Amino acid sequence: MYTFLTLALNGRINFSVQNAHMTKPVIPWAAHALQVALFSNTVFPIGENYFSALLGVEPDTSEDRPREGVRTQVGAVDGAHVQIGITPLRLDVVFSPPPQAASLDVEGIRTSIGPFVPELRKFSNLILKWVEGIDTPLVRVAFIGAAIADAASREEAYDLLANSVKSLAVSPEMTDLVYRVNWRATTSTLTEGFFNRLTTWTAQKLDLSAGFNPQSVVKVGTRNFAKLDIDINTPAERRDPLPRADIPKLLSEIFELAVDIAEHGEPA
Known part of the structure; x- marks a missing residue:
């Protein structure tokens, strides 16, 4: 849903997956995006100010499309770009790096909101308090x-x-590596007995180029990254609402699974 990085500079950015041999360094993961998604079989009320309930301040912008049942609230809080999106049956909260002015300094492009685990801990504390006030069945x-x-x-x-x-x-002979796997995690909190625990592992390259048109583009910088995408969720097949009292516990378990992946790697 959310791109690795977006930037417009009268030029282009290209991403590619590259190849390499391997050693065993420690991975200093940083948080490029943190998102929680809540799903319902009942329409979320777009009149609710979820942003203020979560963060205690008003959003910088709020856009409503009542006929579509859509609301988007956006604001900057503690160095993060926060987006809350409401569609009829889904509510998303996303923390990501703030939008940045165009720059030719590829090293200065901010790609995270901070170290992954500490930022996830702060994010989870906010979400776990906030979700208790949501009345819509999930x-x-x-x-x-x-x-x-x-x-x-x-x-x-x-x-x-x-x-x-x-x-x-x-x-080292591989190219274009994108490795995605779902290692289910057991839980006693769900009648289904498991979470989906998806991880996607890639290596990506950011090329920053600038120019007035494709014929005059000049490459001005490159950065390489390892990237880990995590998607931990309750089963999509469920149709009955989750017990309201269990939702904070479920999310807490999910957040701890994400921390474990960041700290210890693929849960194979």
Whole structure:
């Protein structure tokens, strides 16, 4: 749903997956995006000010489309760009780096809101208090996170990934690696007995180019990253509302699973 990085500078940004051999360094994951998604079989009321309930301040902007049952609230809070989106049967909260002015300094482009685990802890504390005030019945909840780690080269990006990916033998002969796997996690809080626990592992390169048209583009900088996408959610097949008292516990379990992945790698 959310892109790795967006930037407009009369030029273009290209991403590519690269190849490398592997060692076992520690991965300094940073939080590129933190998102919680709540699903209902009842329409979310767009008149609710979810932003203020979560953060205690008014949003910078709020756009309503009543005929579509859509509301979008946006604001800057503690160095993060916060978006709350309401569609009839889904409510999303997203924290990401704030929008930035165009720049030719590729190293100065802010790609995270801070270290992944500490930022996730702050995010989870806010969400767990806030979700208790939501009256709309929920049939499903999910955490969606994007973590990135700067690398000096494409080789180092693959070295970083190799430290976490356990069920895949990565070869220097590989190219365009995108590895996605769902290792279900058990839970006694759900009658279904499990969470979906998806991780996606990639190496990506950011090329910053500038120019007035494609024929005059000049490459001005490059950065390499290892990237981890996490999507931990309750089963989509469920139709009955989750017990309201269980929702904070479910989300707390989900957040802890995400912390474990960031700290210990693929849960193979």
